[in-house]
Amino acid sequence: MKIKSADFVISNSDVSKCPKEPLPEYAFIGRSNVGKSSLINMLMERKNLAKTSGRPGKTQLINHFKVNNNWFLVDLPGYGYARVSKKDKKTFQKYITNYFEQREQLVCSFVLVDIRHEPQKIDMEFMEWMGENGIPFCIVFTKADKLKPKAIEKNVGAYLQKLLEDAWEETPRHFVTSSNNSFGREELLSFIDIINTD
Ligand code: GDP
Numbered sequence: 001m002k003i004k005s006a007d008f009v010i011s012n013s014d015v016s017k018c019p020k021e022p023l024p025e026y027a028f029i030g031r032s033n034v035g036k037s038s039l040i041n042m043l044m045e046r047k048n049l050a051k052t053s054g055r056p057g058k059t060q061l062i063n064h065f066k067v068n069n070n071w072f073l074v075d076l077p078g079y080g081y082a083r084v085s086k087k088d089k090k091t092f093q094k095y096i097t098n099y100f101e102q103r104e105q106l107v108c109s110f111v112l113v114d115i116r117h118e119p120q121k122i123d124m125e126f127m128e129w130m131g132e133n134g135i136p137f138c139i140v141f142t143k144a145d146k147l148k149p150k151a152i153e154k155n156v157g158a159y160l161q162k163l164l165e166d167a168w169e170e171t172p173r174h175f176v177t178s179s180n181n182s183f184g185r186e187e188l189l190s191f192i193d194i195i196n197t198d
Contacts, residue, residue, distance in 0.1 A: 030112030
């Protein structure tokens with residue numbers, strides 16, 4: 001997919017205030033520092049798109065970007081901030097839950113995990129919740145440039161195996177990416193393109 005345009009539309013914490021235009025939507029979510037902003041900027045070939053909407057105070061919001069005038073890319077807040085109060089965590093959980101449960105045009109979500117790390121409880125629980133609620137998602141392994149091909153294969157294999165052990169019948173589709181060298185960019189964008197043209 002060629003990115004002809006990628007424009008910031010709106011940030012908010014209320015799903016009912018998300019854009020009304022009925023375009024297919026793809027959301028990106030993961031632990032803070034997983035490389036989400038970098039991935040979005042890499043996919044869109046823009047230096048500061050994700051950061052621009054992520055000005056201080058905006059990072060905990062649902063950020064909509066319109067891509068090629070025919071789909072929305074949604075940058076969701078990073079979860080697992082160490083320094084967020086319990087109350088903030090609850091508020092955050094509520095509007096993210098509302099987003100996933102109510103956003104009808106959401107086609108697929110991309111759950112980002114750092115390829116170097118073993119499966120983390122917070123990610124596993126999140127994926128389990130997505131599965132239980134029938135919300136389609138793919139796993140995106142980030143920072144692949146940090147590992148050699150053999151280690152990539154090993155870590156991805158171990159990750160998917162852990163999901164199977166956790167009672168998943170089949171593993172979600174996954175992508176291996178690096179924002180440093182754009183690895184995985186074409187594959188991920190083609191996936192979106194194919195769904196959009198179906
Ligand atoms: P976010 O908090 O999930 O939005 O994460 P950022 O995109 O801000 O990235 C967090 C840190 O990881 C930054 O220091 C990035 O430079 C680094 N990073 C992100 N993606 C990659 C990648 O693909 N490769 C490498 N080597 N570092 C990355």
